[in-house]
Amino acid sequence: MPQQVSSRVAFSEPAHTLRRIEKPSLHGKLLPKSSVTFLLFRTTESTMPRYDAKRIEPKWQAFWAEHDTFATPDQPQQPGAGKLYVLDMFPYPSANGLHVGHPEGYTATDIVSRYARMQGKHVLHPMGWDAFGLPAEQHAIKTGTHPRETTYANIDNFRRQLQMLGFSYDWSREVSTTDEDYVRWTQWIFLQLFDSWFDPEFEWTGPDGKKRTGKGRPISELPIPAEVEAEGAEAVRRFRDEHRLAYQSEAPVNWCPELGTVLANEEVTADGKSERGNFPVERRKLRQWMLRITSYAERLLSELDDLDWPESVKSLQRNWIGKSVGAEVDFFVLDPNQSSDEARKQRASTGFPAKPGDDVLRVYTTRPDTLYGATYMVVAPEHPIVDSIVTAEQKDAVEQYRQKAAHKTDLDRTDLAKEKTGVFTGAYAINPVNGEKTPIWIADYVLMSYGTGAIMAVPAHDERDLEFAQTFDLPIIPVVQPGDEKTDPIGFTEHGTAINSGDYNGTPTAEFKKKITADLAKQGLGREAVNFRLRDWLFSRQRYWGEPFPIWQELDEAGNPTGFVRAVDEAELPVTLPDMDDFAPKGTPEPPLSAAPEEWLYRTAEDGTKLRRETNSMPQWAGSCWYYLRFCDPKNGDAFIDPEKEKYWLPVDLYIGGAEHAVLHLLYSRFWHKAMFDLGHLQSAEPFQKLVNQGMILGEAELTGYRIPPDMDVSEQTDEMMATELQGNWVSARDAHEVDGEWKQKSTGATLEAVALTAEQVDKKGNEFHLKDRPEIVVDSRAHKMSKSRGNVINPDEVVDVYGADALRLYEMFMGPLEQTKPWSMSGVEGVFRFLGRVWRMIADDNAEEPVINPDVQDVAATEEQDRVLHRTIKAVTEDIDKLSFNTAISRMMEFVNEFSGQKPRPKAAMSDFTLLLAPFAPHLAEELWQLLGNDDTLTYTPWPKFDESKIAESEIEIPVQVNGKLRAKIRIPADADRQQMQDLAAADETIAGQLEGKNIVKTIAVPGKLVNFVVK
RNA sequence: GGCCGAGUGGCGGAAUGGCAGACGCACGGGACUUAAAAUCCCGAGAGGGGUCACCCUCGUGUGGGUUCGAGUCCCACCUCGGCUACCA
Secondary structure, eight states: OOOOSOOOOEEOOSGGGHHHHHOTTHHHHHSOGGGOOOOOEEOSSOOSOOOOHHHHHHHHHHHHHHTTTTSOOSSOSSTTOOEEEEEEOOOOOOTTOOOTHHHHHHHHHHHHHHHHHHTTOEEEOOOOBOOOSHHHHHHHHHHOOOHHHHHHHHHHHHHHHHHHTTOOOOGGGOOBTTSHHHHHHHHHHHHHHHTEEEEEEEEEEOTTSOEEEEEEEEGGGOOOOHHHHHHOHHHHHHHHHHHBSEEEEEEEEEEETTTTEEEOGGGBOTTSBBTTTTOBOEEEEEEEEEEOGGGGHHHHHHTTTTSBOOHHHHHHHHHHHOEEEEEEEEEEEOOTTSOHHHHHHHHHHHOSSOOTTOOEEEEEESOGGGGGGOOEEEEOTTOTHHHHHOOTTTHHHHHHHHHHHHTOOHHHHHHHHTSOOOEEEEEEEEOTTTOOEEEEEEOTTSOTTSTTSEEEEOGGGOHHHHHHHHHHTOOOOOOEEOSSTTSOSTTOOSOOEEOSOGGGTTOBHHHHHHHHHHHHHHTTSEEEEEEESOOOEEOOBSOSSSOBOSEEEEEOTTSOEEEEEEEOOGGGOOOOOOOOSOOSOOSSSSOGGGGSOHHHHEEEOTTSOEEEEOOOBOOTHHHHTSHHHHTTSTTOSSSSSOHHHHHHHOSBSEEEEEGGGTTHHHHHHHHHHHHHHHTTSOSOSOSBSBEEEEOOEEOOOEEEEEEOOTTSOGGGOOOHHHHHHHGGGEEOGGGEEEETTEEEETTTOOEEEEEEOOGGGEEEETTEEEESSOTTSBOEEEOOBOOTTTTOOOOHHHHHHHHOHHHHHHHHHHSSOTTSOEEOOHHHHHHHHHHHHHHHHHHBOTTSSSOOBOTTEESOOOOHHHHHHHHHHHHHHHHHHHTTOHHHHHHHHHHHHHHHTTOSSEEHHHHHHHHHHHTTTSHHHHHHHHHHTTOOSOSTTSOOOOOOHHHHOOSEEEEEEEETTEEEEEEEEETTOOHHHHHHHHHHSHHHHHHHTTOOEEEEEEETTTEEEEEEO
């Protein structure tokens, strides 16, 4: 909305209005700079409302701190009321401080926590810091300030801001992931994973009574196959290492040669360049730590069902896990000397799965029913079979392609996605169902990391295969007939009936899949197979400011790593970061910690083995994976959490945070939780029972006009109206829309230039805004994401400075539904600020020098109507909080105030109840009013008001009367009128009688307490 | 391309299948004031009629459907937003 040219800031003398004078330009800062002009006025008399957040808020924050009001009690306030664990996603304490998105979720959880306390529940509501991470390290490289210093300074600022907002956290439980005591247990959990393997066969029953297959178990219980045992101790060690939940493997990292450093994925732009400097980034394989999250894929998927999470988040997680059911099929690689029949016979005798040494290409497909249409095969460039099958003529071309593929950046990949590339290997395989000789290609559209790294290509029924086949002129055989005869089978990727498929012709797709999978299995050529998109979790980073791994690498005599590692002794945890002055990249892909002092890096074990520390560090996810556990028992020196406390508090009853964590954080946490459960350290199966995502807060809407480019020829437009609008290059806002970040004219598709306007350039006509010099042009307003570059970032400090914390809290809850994206509006903040002023004046005496109770508030009994309003409000607010529908709860309180503030006298009891309802939303003001109402302790644990249905009920109600579904009249009837009475009363109404006259009543619908509807002809 | 979500006044948004637009912003009018601010009161979906304490028509992205009755349920389409991207 435009900020009209008008005045908003007043000057006045009295001290309690000084805050408005201190920063008269504040509105200029808070509102879009361009759209406001100030007219400043002076007065010698105070006319400002006396509701003085600047006095009230610090007073009560100090009171709460002094009395440890929010320290988690040992017991529920009311016996049997139960516990409630209310958790926020803890923030990364950035140098910028809080943005307005933080208080949104935090206010919601604070309301729930305060409300639950008043209901007598035992509430755990903690806060902490996810404090490892890149920015502090980069700041250190730039300035030389140690990341620890920056981090703890930022934490202090965040804590100050959160306390300024009056959140009821139990600060005695505060933890930071960077605390040594916390790091110790993060490392300890890693060691538990390191000391475990996943037994896929293990059958057991979960705490929910459901049967499960597959469980994490101690590595000592891993059965060692006899042939491995026979190979000796090293082979056994290697076998164990290969099965651990935390294991090492070669994995590609983003190496930027120009910057001489490894980059995190977040530091690489979508087009494969470094965010800093825009240099090319290549992928280089390095030894990395991985966590075997894939072994938990099935459980992470199936146990989602019982969680009270938004369906969208569940669906994101399901997609991310990406389970698909299909078949693995063996294609025999053709020996040029054998005919295909012979090959098939030989294959049939060897059985599935293929044995080592078989020259077999195994593919994974979700559409085994299209086997007859497989006209070629593709393997990933890295596929190991390539070396053994490539023919002499093709060797060079294949080698070249593999080289190129290996060095491809993300940019090349996405670019090449548009055009398929590949090279023929010269080799052929035999299609197991029809004996057809099928050429084998390599192409980078097949990924080594999914399925078997090889596919059978069915160009007729797969988009990618079709594109590839068309590029390289490969045969296309349709094998699925769409149900609709008119549809071309080529390019048809859905289910239909089989054609060109031998004896299977006419079989519907679903049935065919099952049948052919079974038939292949019988012949030993295939079997049903399940695949997951989910990959193992790359758990190491080449960073300083993260948890060091509690791992030693073993070195040989020459000081080179042997590849074997050993865990740091538990008693030596935590492994703390060495003090280093220089965090700058060393120009090699080695992590910064490899430049740590020697005494940190090296050691000789008791058995004489030389050891070197693991120099990779853990990702930021590590600390955030389990912080919800530590909050239950933050000071425990003997365990990461006391089992009794875990049993009592877990799972988290309400978890609120941004949707950006819908997949990774929540999936990783669930994985760790399940692994720790399997190992007997936890008793709950899932960490977060109920999850809510708060919506994003956009910047304030700005006025925008639209212009077409000057070179466009307006005369081409045939439409006369259009021509008028285009004249002078302006178009109507109604004719403009944004496509991929660009403004386009809907009617012509022309690219537009969007122009932000100032209020001075705009006129209001009726309800629309128009350009002053071009009144026919309608002006639009739009909200965008807050960003520094746009200059539309709202700083909570400044809002609190002008309007107070209660107003900020209340506004953020009043904006709209919690889960919805919604734009900021500073005048909306003023709206709730005015509401708080009205609340103040309803209960407090605004004319008194000292805060005292309003003389109109008296110890009188409430009238029936007053009781009705009060109890209706209690009911509505209570139910709305239960639904997390805070915006409507606030509306209800506004209605209450609108109703009561004009009344004299106002019953004190009703004012007290209202104050309690307000308390979770605007706790400072509520505490102050509670005191004025004659109470001398905090209202934090005062019982929540109860409502009485009988007081809400009215004896007479108004209901609508419809004729043929159209509203024709409203009548007053007794609340308990039955159907017949309602009909009679409705028919007796003058207007209705007129409507019914001479008509034939076909049917009458009367819903008691609701409405009457006559159907006439 | 795929998946998920959403379209209601000038704006943010309310509405167990039952009076569309609660509450708030912005806007207009009035009271108070030398004036302004602050505060309080009143008005308002759009269009039309009028015997101004009243009535009619249209109205929740578009087109169909179910129903006595649809913002709400079903089908198709359009637009916007978010996430994801060759997963065979």
